[in-house]
Amino acid sequence: xxxxxxxxxxxxxxxxxxxxxxxxxxxxxxxxxxxxxxxxxxxxxxxxxxxxxxxxxxxxxxxxxxxxxxxxxxxxxxxxxxxxxxxxxxxxxxxxxxxxxxxxxxxxxxxxxxxxxxxxxxxxxxxxxxxxxxxxxxxx
Amino acid sequence: xxxxxxxxxxxxxxxxxxxxxxxxxxxxxxxxxxxxxxxxxxxxxxxxxxxxxxxxxxxxxxxxxxxxxxxxxxxxxxxxxxxxxxxxxxxxxxxxxxxxxxxxxxxxxxxxxxxxxxxxxxxxxxxxxxxxxxxxxxxx
Amino acid sequence: xxxxxxxxxxxxxxxxxxxxxxxxxxxxxxxxxxxxxxxxxxxxxxxxxxxxxxxxxxxxxxxxxxxxxxxxxxxxxxxxxxxxxxxxxxxxxxxxxxxxxxxxxxxxxxxxxxxxxxxxxxxxxxxxxxxxxxxxxxxx
Amino acid sequence: xxxxxxxxxxxxxxxxxxxxxxxxxxxxxxxxxxxxxxxxxxxxxxxxxxxxxxxxxxxxxxxxxxxxxxxxxxxxxxxxxxxxxxxxxxxxxxxxxxxxxxxxxxxxxxxxxxxxxxxxxxxxxxxxxxxxxxxxxxxx
Numbered sequence: 001x002x003x004x005x006x007x008x009x010x011x012x013x014x015x016x017x018x019x020x021x022x023x024x025x026x027x028x029x030x031x032x033x034x035x036x037x038x039x040x041x042x043x044x045x046x047x048x049x050x051x052x053x054x055x056x057x058x059x060x061x062x063x064x065x066x067x068x069x070x071x072x073x074x075x076x077x078x079x080x081x082x083x084x085x086x087x088x089x090x091x092x093x094x095x096x097x098x099x100x101x102x103x104x105x106x107x108x109x110x111x112x113x114x115x116x117x118x119x120x121x122x123x124x125x126x127x128x129x130x131x132x133x134x135x136x137x138x139x140x
Numbered sequence: 141x142x143x144x145x146x147x148x149x150x151x152x153x154x155x156x157x158x159x160x161x162x163x164x165x166x167x168x169x170x171x172x173x174x175x176x177x178x179x180x181x182x183x184x185x186x187x188x189x190x191x192x193x194x195x196x197x198x199x200x201x202x203x204x205x206x207x208x209x210x211x212x213x214x215x216x217x218x219x220x221x222x223x224x225x226x227x228x229x230x231x232x233x234x235x236x237x238x239x240x241x242x243x244x245x246x247x248x249x250x251x252x253x254x255x256x257x258x259x260x261x262x263x264x265x266x267x268x269x270x271x272x273x274x275x276x277x278x279x280x
Numbered sequence: 281x282x283x284x285x286x287x288x289x290x291x292x293x294x295x296x297x298x299x300x301x302x303x304x305x306x307x308x309x310x311x312x313x314x315x316x317x318x319x320x321x322x323x324x325x326x327x328x329x330x331x332x333x334x335x336x337x338x339x340x341x342x343x344x345x346x347x348x349x350x351x352x353x354x355x356x357x358x359x360x361x362x363x364x365x366x367x368x369x370x371x372x373x374x375x376x377x378x379x380x381x382x383x384x385x386x387x388x389x390x391x392x393x394x395x396x397x398x399x400x401x402x403x404x405x406x407x408x409x410x411x412x413x414x415x416x417x418x419x420x
Numbered sequence: 421x422x423x424x425x426x427x428x429x430x431x432x433x434x435x436x437x438x439x440x441x442x443x444x445x446x447x448x449x450x451x452x453x454x455x456x457x458x459x460x461x462x463x464x465x466x467x468x469x470x471x472x473x474x475x476x477x478x479x480x481x482x483x484x485x486x487x488x489x490x491x492x493x494x495x496x497x498x499x500x501x502x503x504x505x506x507x508x509x510x511x512x513x514x515x516x517x518x519x520x521x522x523x524x525x526x527x528x529x530x531x532x533x534x535x536x537x538x539x540x541x542x543x544x545x546x547x548x549x550x551x552x553x554x555x556x557x558x559x560x
Contacts, residue, residue: 015318015328016311016445020192020438020493026200027174027436030167031296038295038354048295049354052160060166063205070199073440074318074329155458155468156305156451160298160353167296171436178435178494188435189494213300214458214469300472306480307454310447332440340446343485350479 005136006082007040013075023070029106030063033095036079037110040093044083045132054126055117058091065108069099076100086133089114089122145276146222147180153215163210169246170203173235176219177250180233184223185272194266195257198231202251208244216240226273229254229262285416286362287320293355303350309386310343313375316359317390320373324363325412334406335397338371345388349379356380366413369394369402425556426502427460433495443490449526450483453515456499457530460513464503465552474546475537478511485528489519496520506553509534509542 011032019025038048051058071077078098085092090113097106116123124130151172159165178188191198211217218238225232230253237246256263264270291312299305318328331338351357358378365372370393377386396403404410431452439445458468471478491497498518505512510533517526536543544550 014311015314015439016447018440019435020440020442021197021199022440023199025170025436026203027167027170029203030165030170031294034167034295047354052353057161059161059163059207059210061207063166063169063203063207065203067199067201067203073332074327154451155299155454156307158300159295160300160302162300165296171434174435187494192493213472214467301477301479303479305450306483307447307450309483310445310450314447337441339441339443339487339490341487343446343449343483343487345483347479347481347483 001086001134001137002139003083003086003133003136004138005040005044005133006080007036007043008078008080009036009039010076010078011035013071013073013077015073018073021070022072024072024075026065026067029065029067029097029108032077032079032097033063033081033093033108033110036081036095037093040081040083046129051126051129056123056126057115057117058112059115060110061090061113062111063108065106067106068104071097071099071105077105083133083136089124091125141226141274141277142279143223143226143273143276144278145180145184145273146220147176147183148218148220149176149179150216150218151175153211153213153217155213158213161210162212164212164215166205166207169205169207169237169248172217172219172237173203173221173233173248173250176221176235177233180221180223186269191266191269196263196266197255197257198252199255200250201230201253203248204250205246205248207246211237211239211245217245223273223276229264231265281366281414281417282419283363283366283413283416284418285320285324285413286360287316287323288358288360289316289319290356290358291315293351293353293357295353298353301350302352304352304355306345306347309345309347309377309388312357312359312377313343313361313373313388313390316361316375317373320361320363326409331406331409336403336406337395337397338392339395340390341370341393342391343388345386347386348384351377351379351385357385363413363416369404371405421506421554421557422559423503423506423553423556424558425460425464425553426500427456427463428498428500429456429459430496430498431455433491433493433497435493438493441490442492444492444495446485446487449485449487449517449528452497452499452517453483453501453513453528453530456501456515457513460501460503466549471546471549476543476546477535477537478532479535480530481510481533482531483528485526487526488524491517491519491525497525503553503556509544511545
C-alpha cells in the first residue's frame with residue numbers, strides 16, 4: 001500500500017561527524033536517515049525498540065542518497081521522513097534533509113525488510129504495526 | 141569515457157562497527173566504499189591525499205548500496221572497486237563486497253564530482269589524473 | 281581558575297551507535313562528551329563554531345572515561361558538563377552521563393588546549409571567552 | 421599478574437575519520453585501541469570472536485587517552501598493544517600509536533572486565549585464555 005505518513009525531526013551536525021573538507025561526512029546520512037525513521041515510527045505509535053523486543057528485526061536492504069549541498073558543523077538539520085510504501089514483508093522510507101536556511105541538503109530512500117529473529121527469514125510485520133500504518137494509506 | 145580499472149582491497153569488520161543485530165551497521169558501507177576507492181586510486185598511481193593537496197576536492201554526489209547478506213564482526217571483507225565511468229567533471233565508482241567464503245555481502249555505486257577548493261565549483265580533474273585513467277579506457 | 285559552570289544536555293542512543301553486545305559502543309562517549317561540551321559553551325554564550333571562525337582551535341589533549349553501566353539503544357541520556365578548570369592555554373571539562381531512570385552510565389574528563397590556527401601553537405583564548413568563564417569562577 | 425605480551429598492528433586513517441581540523445577525530449582512538457587489542461589477542465592465540473561465542477563478553481570499564489600529536493588523513497599508524505596486567509576478572513591493555521615517521525601520536529590504556537553473557541556478572545576468564553597469557557607472565 002502507498003502511505004503518506006510523514007514526520008519531521010531535527011538534529012545538529014556533531015564535530016566528530018565533519019571531515020577535513022569541513023562537510024558532514026557522506027556516510028553519516030545513513031545514520032541521519034535512521035534517526036528520522038526511528039522518530040517517524042515513534043510518532044506513528046510504534047517504537048523500533050519494542051519491535052525488536054517482539055523478535056522482529058528490520059534490516060535495510062537498499063540505501064540511496066543524493067547529496068545536494070553540504071551540511072556543515074553545528075548546522076541544525078531537519079530530516080523529513082515519509083513512509084512511502086508498505087507491502088508484504090517490505091517497507092520503504094523516503095527522506096529529505098534541509099538546513100536552517102531551508103536549503104535542501106540531501107534526499108534519499110531506504111528499503112527495509114521485516115525479519116524474524118528466530119527464523120532469520122522475512123516475515124509479515126506484527127498486526128498492530130499494520131493497523132497503525134493502514135490509517136495513513138493513500139490511493140495508488 | 142568508460143573504464144575497466146579495477147582493484148581489490150581487504151578490511152576487517154571492527155567491533156565498533158557492529159550493531160545490536162550483530163551485523164556491520166548499514167552506514168559503514170559508505171566508509172568501506174571510501175577505503176576501496178582510495179586504494180583503487182592509489183593502485184592507479186594517484187593518491188587522494190595528493191589530489192587534495194593540489195586544491196582538488198572530490199565530494200560524493202550520489203550513493204547507492206544494496207545489502208545482500210550481513211557482514212559480521214571480524215569478517216575479512218574484500219572490496220572490489222571499479223572506476224566505471226569518467227566524464228567531464230564527474231567520476232563513477234562501482235563496488236562489490238564479498239566475505240571470506242566468497243558470499244556477496246553488498247554492491248554499490250558512488251558518483252563524485254571534482255571541485256576546486258578555491259572556487260568551490262566543479263572543475264576538470266588534473267591532467268595527470270586524466271592520463272592515468274585514460275590508459276584503462278574501454279570501448280563504449 | 282576553578283569554575284563551577286555546569287550545563288545539562290540530552291541525547292538519544294542511535295541504533296548505529298550500538299554494538300553487538302547491545303551496548304552503546306565505548307568509543308561513542310568521546311562524541312557524547314563533545315556534544316555536552318559544545319552545548320555547555322553555547323549556554324555560556326560562546327559558540328565553538330565562532331571560536332573556530334576566530335582562528336582558534338580547541339583540540340583534546342587528554343580523555344578519561346569510566347564506564348559504570350551500559351547505555352542501550354534508544355536510551356535518552358543526560359550529559360552534565362562542568363567547566364571545572366581554566367588556566368593559561370588549557371581548559372578542563374568534566375562529565376557525568378545518566379540514563380532516564382537516573383542511573384549513572386559514565387563519567388569522564390577531557391583536557392583541551394587553545395591552539396592558534398595560523399601558528400599551530402598553544403595560545404591564550406579570546407578575551408570575550410575569558411570574560412564569560414570568569415563570571416563562574418569559584419574559590420580554589 | 422603482570423604480563424609483557426606485546427603486539428604491533430597497522431591501520432590507515434580513513435577520510436571519514438578526519439574532522440574539520442584535518443585531524444583524526446579524538447573519539448576514533450577508542451576504535452584504534454580496539455583494533456590493537458583484538459589483533460594482540462589473535463596473535464596470542466585467542467580470537468575475541470571465539471571468546472564471545474563461549475558466552476564471555478569483555479566490556480571496557482575504563483579508557484584513558486593522551487593525544488601527543490595529530491594523526492592526519494591517510495597516515496599509516498602503528499598501534500602497539502601490551503597486555504600489561506591480568507588479575508581475577510580484570511585485564512588491562514596499554515597502547516602507543518606512532519605514525520610512519522616514528523612520531524608518537526597517542527598513548528593510552530583500557531581496563532576491561534570478563535562478564536558472563538548468561539549471568540551478566542563478572543567472571544573468571546576461560547582457562548585456555550589464562551594459560552595463554554600466563555606464558556607471558558613477568559616478575560612484579
